[in-house]
Amino acid sequence: MTLYLPIAEMSVSVAVFLALGAAVGFISGLFGVGGGFLMTPLLTFLGVPPIVAVATCNAHVVASSVSGAVVHYRRNNVDVRMAVVMLSAGFAGTALGVETVRLLRKAGLFELTVSLTYVTFLGVVGTLTVIEGINAWRRAQTVGVHSPRKSGQHGWSDRLPFKMRFQRSKLYISVIPPMVIGVFVSFISAIMGIGGGFIIIPAMIYILRMPTSVVVGTSLFQIVFVATFATILHAWQNQSVDIVLAAILLVGGVIGAQFGTATGERLQGEHIRILLGVLVLIVAARMGYDLVVTPADVFSLGSVKGS
Amino acid sequence: MRLLAIILAGLLSVSGMAIADEAKESVEADASTRQVAITSSFTGTEILVFGTVENSVQPSPEAGTYDVVIVVEGKSAPVIVRRKSRVGGLWINTSSMRFTSLPSYYAIASTRPVDEFADPALLDANGIGFEHIRMVPTASGRTDATDATELEGFKQALIRLKERERLFVKSEFGVAFIGRSLFRATIALPPNVPVGPLTARVYLFKEGKLLGQYTSHVRLEREGVERYIHDAAFTKPLLYGFVTVLMAVTAGLVAAFAFPRTA
Numbered sequence: 001m002t003l004y005l006p007i008a009e010m011s012v013s014v015a016v017f018l019a020l021g022a023a024v025g026f027i028s029g030l031f032g033v034g035g036g037f038l039m040t041p042l043l044t045f046l047g048v049p050p051i052v053a054v055a056t057c058n059a060h061v062v063a064s065s066v067s068g069a070v071v072h073y074r075r076n077n078v079d080v081r082m083a084v085v086m087l088s089a090g091f092a093g094t095a096l097g098v099e100t101v102r103l104l105r106k107a108g109l110f111e112l113t114v115s116l117t118y119v120t121f122l123g124v125v126g127t128l129t130v131i132e133g134i135n136a137w138r139r140a141q142t143v144g145v146h147s148p149r150k151s152g153q154h155g156w157s158d159r160l161p162f163k164m165r166f167q168r169s170k171l172y173i174s175v176i177p178p179m180v181i182g183v184f185v186s187f188i189s190a191i192m193g194i195g196g197g198f199i200i201i202p203a204m205i206y207i208l209r210m211p212t213s214v215v216v217g218t219s220l221f222q223i224v225f226v227a228t229f230a231t232i233l234h235a236w237q238n239q240s241v242d243i244v245l246a247a248i249l250l251v252g253g254v255i256g257a258q259f260g261t262a263t264g265e266r267l268q269g270e271h272i273r274i275l276l277g278v279l280v281l282i283v284a285a286r287m288g289y290d291l292v293v294t295p296a297d298v299f300s301l302g303s304v305k306g307s
Numbered sequence: 308m309r310l311l312a313i314i315l316a317g318l319l320s321v322s323g324m325a326i327a328d329e330a331k332e333s334v335e336a337d338a339s340t341r342q343v344a345i346t347s348s349f350t351g352t353e354i355l356v357f358g359t360v361e362n363s364v365q366p367s368p369e370a371g372t373y374d375v376v377i378v379v380e381g382k383s384a385p386v387i388v389r390r391k392s393r394v395g396g397l398w399i400n401t402s403s404m405r406f407t408s409l410p411s412y413y414a415i416a417s418t419r420p421v422d423e424f425a426d427p428a429l430l431d432a433n434g435i436g437f438e439h440i441r442m443v444p445t446a447s448g449r450t451d452a453t454d455a456t457e458l459e460g461f462k463q464a465l466i467r468l469k470e471r472e473r474l475f476v477k478s479e480f481g482v483a484f485i486g487r488s489l490f491r492a493t494i495a496l497p498p499n500v501p502v503g504p505l506t507a508r509v510y511l512f513k514e515g516k517l518l519g520q521y522t523s524h525v526r527l528e529r530e531g532v533e534r535y536i537h538d539a540a541f542t543k544p545l546l547y548g549f550v551t552v553l554m555a556v557t558a559g560l561v562a563a564f565a566f567p568r569t570a
Contacts, residue, residue: 004349004498006529006536011350011498047499059555066559112399228552235548239540243551244347250555254562262566291397299464300400301472302387 007242008052014248016046021252025064028253029260030267031276032068032216033197034061034223037122037283039249040194048245055234055241056249061227063250064257065220071261072217079168079214083222085175086182086200090226093183097190104191115291117192121199122284129202129277137270169210169218177208189226197223198280205273212269333361333519334375334511343496344530351498354379354525355491356416358509363488374418374425374512375482376435379494379525381412381474382503385445388461388468404461405445411501412474413440416481416492424515433517435510437466437475473497502527 001014020042028035036057043053072078104110160174181203189196200219204210210218235241264272336358343352356377365372386409389400415421421436430439442462469475474497482492494507505525511518529537540547 002348002350004345004347004533006533007540009499009502059551062552062555063559063562066556067562070560070563112397115397115399224556228556231552231555232545232548235540235551236544239544239547241540241548241551243536243540243547243554246551247554250558254558257559258562258566291399293398294393295391295398297464297467298391298398299461299468300389300391301465301468302389302403 003244003248005048005242005245007240008048008056008245010047012046012245012248017245017248018252020046021060021249022256023252024060024249025067025253025256026260026263027256027279028061028064028220029068029257029262030264031197031260031272031279032201032219032264033276034065034194034227035197036061036194036227037118037192037198037280041283041286048242051238051240052242052245055231055238056245058227058231058234059241059243059246060249060253062224062231064253065223065227067254067257068261069217069220069224071258072220075217076168077214077217078221079166079210079218080221081164082166082169082178082204082208082210083218083225085164085178086185087222087225089179089182090186090222093186094190094229096183097187100187101191114192115287117188119284119288119291121188121192122280122287125199125202126277126280126284128206129273130281131277132202132206133270133274133277137268137274140268140270166210168214169208171208171210173208181207186226189230196226198276201273201276212273216264216272331362332364332373332511332513334509334521335359335361336377336507336509336521337523338507338525340525342526342528344528345502345533346529346531347533349498349533351500352496353493354496354507355493356507356509356523357489357491358521360488360490360511365484365487368484368486371418372513373484373518374421375484375490376415376417376421376510376512377482377492377494378435378508378510379412379414380410380506380508381501381527383408383410384501385409386465388465390461390464404458406465407443407445409442409465409469410440411503412496412505413437413469414476414478414494416478416494418480418482418484418490420479424512425517426515429515429517433508433510433520437470437477472499474499474501496527500527502529 002011003014004011020039024035024039024042027033027038039057039060040053043057044050048056069078101110104113160176162175163172164175165172181200185196185199185203188199197219200222201215204215204219205212231241336356339355339357343354356379358375360373360375363373385405385407387403387405389403391398392401394401415436421430425435427439430436434440442465444458444461466475470477476495478492482490484490505527507523507525509521509523511520528534
């Protein structure tokens, strides 16, 4: 069965896009990421215009993250207070990012910046996650101790003011680190056009030292809001959200997210982190490859609106 | 004497008219459909363009006395072509060229390759053939491509890229005569054809001379749900965004509560 997409202006196979939505939804539920970093390139690869792909995958992210976040919330695995602190600072980061994008476009450096940011961030975060995951796994196997958090080892961040109690995460820390992370992640998200889950997860674990059990739920919870904001902004400013494409993707997405969440429960936290790291590295390698290898055609076509 | 002169003049003018009549071939054409509806089941379509040569002197359909060219064009829009080059080991877009207007869709069908029977100047003037479409680069923008070879490179790339998207279509023997004067051609509209009015131009050639031209229009419009959604996205963008999010949140909630939890 095929369907004509009103905004993307193309005819697509419903089965293929349902499957794509389900696959990315599974990953979203499993790792607690939005999946935009996978969905956007895959949609573009299937012929969806990039500007529509970037905008529409946000709607899919909203659906899969709601689907996953609700499950985690009912298990008490969401630190709402932490999410709110990060989000409140996040808006400043988004505004800053949007302005940076404008300046980079003006200077003609936007494309290069995005490509390099993607490869660098995915590469660094992927590598660190894999290494840390393997170490944690080894520790867990030899000692049987499971938590990466050791109380009283926060060092400099303990001396920061504005301390707040984050009950769910069993933390009593300054609000400054989560806010800085919030600003930074949303700044990067605005430039790269993604939710930033793959940066938030490691930041929560290794910088904030939140327990692994609440990290995935909290990340999903806050991604709901980031992606909602992005969807509305894209629809409003660019008219580039394809609601029909979104509907197909998110039907697959929410189902996939349920299976992903269920699978995540059966896996160890360390394993999940290693897998996420590997996945991120694969995407980074793919993008790096595109940058280095001689393209089939050095010319490319852009519509003036989307450029 | 005077009468003779009048009769002579009359005869001359009659014979003159007869000669003019015989030579005055023209073309009339139309498309099989004036309106193509883009609905949710649209997967591309074909339109039939047919026409007739008035006062045809062609003895048979195969004689090849006339050459007919049919050009179907979508509305024009500015485009940008980017070129990558290697900088420090990385392939990045380094130069670009903007063209003020280019048909979003361009299909050409003819009785034989147009370069075989018409000279380039005539083709240029009428925009017949990919290489003869008017492409004017804008002065502004970041272009370091100013000389002719650079411009040619970008033009060739533009044609190649549009052909790859199936938005530039050429059928060099696509027009067939089915009688002494009747001809037809089918033009494929791909699923990704840009929505908007189409213009069908039909040219009649004989021995390299342009004898006539006929223009007809085909409307390509969204209908039903497609039209409703598209209009909503552009006229009520904020509402459209909220509806999209609402749909996503609902789907997420339904899935979360519908699935049985084991733990």
